[in-house]
Amino acid sequence: MLEILIKTIKTGCQTTKYPDVPEAAPEGFRGMPQLLSDKCTFCGECVRVCPPGVITITEKNNEKTLALSYCGCIFCARCEEVCQSDAVKLTQEYELASLTKEDLVTIIRRKL
Amino acid sequence: MNAIVESITKEYNNHILEVSTSQNETYLTVKKEIIMKMCDHLYHHLDIPLVCIFATDERKEEGSFKIHYVFSVDREDAFIILRIDIDGKNPRYPSITNKVAAANWYEREIQDMFGLIPVGHPDPRRLMNFEDWPAGVHPLRKDFDIKTKPPRIKGEYAYRRVEGEGVYEIPVGPVHAGVIEPGHFRFSVAGEPIINLEIRHFYTHKGVEKLFENISLDKAVFLAERISGDNSVAHAVAFCQAMEKIAGMDIPPRAKHIRTILLELERIYNHIGDIAGIATDVAFSFGAAHANKLKEDVLQLNERITGSRLLRGMNTIGGVRRDIGSKKDEILVSLSVIQRDFRKLMGLLFSTPSLMDRIETTGRIYNDIAKGLHVVGPVGRASGIDRDTRRDHPYAAYREFNFKVPVSKAGDVHARTIIRGDEVCESIALIEQALWSLPEGEIRIKADDIPDGNALGYCEAPRGETIYWIRTCGNKIERCKVRDPSFCNWLSIEYAVLDNIVPDFPIINKSLSLSYSGNDM
Numbered sequence: 001m002l003e004i005l006i007k008t009i010k011t012g013c014q015t016t017k018y019p020d021v022p023e024a025a026p027e028g029f030r031g032m033p034q035l036l037s038d039k040c041t042f043c044g045e046c047v048r049v050c051p052p053g054v055i056t057i058t059e060k061n062n063e064k065t066l067a068l069s070y071c072g073c074i075f076c077a078r079c080e081e082v083c084q085s086d087a088v089k090l091t092q093e094y095e096l097a098s099l100t101k102e103d104l105v106t107i108i109r110r111k112l
Numbered sequence: 113m114n115a116i117v118e119s120i121t122k123e124y125n126n127h128i129l130e131v132s133t134s135q136n137e138t139y140l141t142v143k144k145e146i147i148m149k150m151c152d153h154l155y156h157h158l159d160i161p162l163v164c165i166f167a168t169d170e171r172k173e174e175g176s177f178k179i180h181y182v183f184s185v186d187r188e189d190a191f192i193i194l195r196i197d198i199d200g201k202n203p204r205y206p207s208i209t210n211k212v213a214a215a216n217w218y219e220r221e222i223q224d225m226f227g228l229i230p231v232g233h234p235d236p237r238r239l240m241n242f243e244d245w246p247a248g249v250h251p252l253r254k255d256f257d258i259k260t261k262p263p264r265i266k267g268e269y270a271y272r273r274v275e276g277e278g279v280y281e282i283p284v285g286p287v288h289a290g291v292i293e294p295g296h297f298r299f300s301v302a303g304e305p306i307i308n309l310e311i312r313h314f315y316t317h318k319g320v321e322k323l324f325e326n327i328s329l330d331k332a333v334f335l336a337e338r339i340s341g342d343n344s345v346a347h348a349v350a351f352c353q354a355m356e357k358i359a360g361m362d363i364p365p366r367a368k369h370i371r372t373i374l375l376e377l378e379r380i381y382n383h384i385g386d387i388a389g390i391a392t393d394v395a396f397s398f399g400a401a402h403a404n405k406l407k408e409d410v411l412q413l414n415e416r417i418t419g420s421r422l423l424r425g426m427n428t429i430g431g432v433r434r435d436i437g438s439k440k441d442e443i444l445v446s447l448s449v450i451q452r453d454f455r456k457l458m459g460l461l462f463s464t465p466s467l468m469d470r471i472e473t474t475g476r477i478y479n480d481i482a483k484g485l486h487v488v489g490p491v492g493r494a495s496g497i498d499r500d501t502r503r504d505h506p507y508a509a510y511r512e513f514n515f516k517v518p519v520s521k522a523g524d525v526h527a528r529t530i531i532r533g534d535e536v537c538e539s540i541a542l543i544e545q546a547l548w549s550l551p552e553g554e555i556r557i558k559a560d561d562i563p564d565g566n567a568l569g570y571c572e573a574p575r576g577e578t579i580y581w582i583r584t585c586g587n588k589i590e591r592c593k594v595r596d597p598s599f600c601n602w603l604s605i606e607y608a609v610l611d612n613i614v615p616d617f618p619i620i621n622k623s624l625s626l627s628y629s630g631n632d633m
Contacts, residue, residue: 003460004398014405028434030419051331076334076425081433090419 037108040087046079165218166593186504207233214486225252243267274300293628324592340630346573348427354569367431382574431556475620489576495523501572596630
């Protein structure tokens with residue numbers, strides 16, 4: 001019993017003040033993917049390799065649209081791996097909870 | 113190996129139609145009439161465990177279904193696979209369950225998924241297709257399209273009943289308290305002691321094996337990773353190794369070492385989590401809190417070195433995707449702190465009478481039951497089954513390292529806790545060895561095209577032996593059989609709880625560490 005008490009006091013408080021005090025994810029963390037519209041060539045390679053198929057490319061009225069939904073994203077970083085022009089980057093952002101599905105989609109467009 | 117095959121071929125010469133060997137797998141095509149006798153001979157006479165049974169639909173190529181019985185020759189790092197042909201027009205074959213109890217669920221699975229009927233099976237009820245699934249629809253047949261939505265029909269499932277004066281039934285589940293997956297447990301009790309338990313699972317059957325046949329190879333590894341959430345690395349490694357074996361690929365030594373480190377990290381956090389669960393279930397919150405803290409330390413270490421708490425996205429066909437060599441010092445320092453704390457905690461746990469009182473002699477699985485059901489992993493080792501895929505069929509870099517495989521004969525919750533504790537320490541020692549001898553060089557080789565072929569991939573997951581059998585054709589997966597350790601271990605709970613009191617069921621369940629997800633594929 002005494003041993004347990006000593007260990008408890010020695011260990012002290014282990015919980016952190018998150019979310020009041022934000023906690024940054026470590027370097028190399030696989031978080032929210034970001035699309036960079038200035039670098040993207042709309043080649044569609046990320047669309048082809050995405051395992052859950054959450055990246056889509058559409059063409060309408062002479063405009064190409066690339067959309068990525070975080071709803072089904074598994075953060076595997078395959079898109080980042082195959083992108084020749086470094087237009088997809090996985091960020092350290094992990095707070096993705098949202099009230100609407102629309103918030104969970106990132107879209108970039110390019111006029112042809 | 114040759115000696116065993118020779119002795120079988122000599123004994124069953126007239127019944128063996130074909131013998132072929134590829135790497136450490138020997139395939140024997142035999143007549144289906146003799147299969148029960150041969151399996152019995154291998155299993156009981158030669159003491160070779162039956163590790164998997166699966167079917168393939170080869171009606172298009174060969175005009176028949178095939179059933180494969182995989183036996184693992186542990187002493188010689190080899191596998192014997194017996195194969196029988198079954199005519200599609202008369203899909204019946206002799207059941208071996210009466211002789212080899214371990215075949216029970218496999219044969220019922222094949223009955224549901226392929227419509228091949230095991231004649232003489234002692235319990236021919238449906239297993240995976242529930243009673244609202246129409247008769248004659250078998251999802252793993254090649255002519256079943258993945259998009260098919262069969263109509264629901266009416267039906268009823270018959271449970272085994274124990275009747276008598278003062279016998280009560282307690283149905284538990286499929287929806288449980290807490291965030292766990294669905295499964296039904298039906299206890300029959302006379303007073304407090306349990307006199308019978310029947311489990312029913314597969315409520316969330318996802319059709320993973322069918323999914324594998326419909327996705328491209330580069331995506332398949334991510335599917336494998338998600339079959340059983342906390343055994344991600346083991347499933348991914350087993351999958352990749354099967355693919356690499358088909359392609360005859362030898363991955364770089366650095367990748368092998370990294371895989372070993374990842375597998376052991378996974379084992380550590382799983383085992384510590386299980387110990388925390390056992391402490392929780394006996395209401396020893398001090399132990400639970402400290403063990404959970406240690407588990408979290410390992411998860412955060414995982415995140416720092418791989419970017420994923422559950423070590424996902426690291427494996428790929430041909431090697432690993434990220435190098436962790438630069439984090440060597442960080443891993444070593446973190447693990448030494450974890451090891452020190454873990455040893456102290458285990459000492460404290462085992463010197464607490466209120467905990468020991470609950471776990472000693474509780475949930476005993478006797479060796480003969482464990483052997484008969486082919487119980488695998490730490491649960492099997494706690495019941496005296498000295499098997500470990502890492503030692504018996506070395507893969508990744510395990511051949512190069514020294515490690516002990518802890519075995520106990522007691523078979524109770526206490527023994528399973530000790531085995532897990534010892535395995536954590538062994539795993540830490542393995543990671544240290546792997547990091548000190550980490551070779552320089554590439555971490556992956558290109559693997560774009562996989563030739564046609566088939567092979568076994570195997571791995572010792574934290575829960576036990578995980579087996580993949582994959583056949584590829586035209587750069588696609590033709591058939592992928594996944595055998596998760598929980599598929600073998602679930603039935604052992606029906607025996608473990610006998611004569612125990614109902615309040616001990618959660619501890620027994622936790623000590624077996626069974627996965628719903630890995631089972632309900």
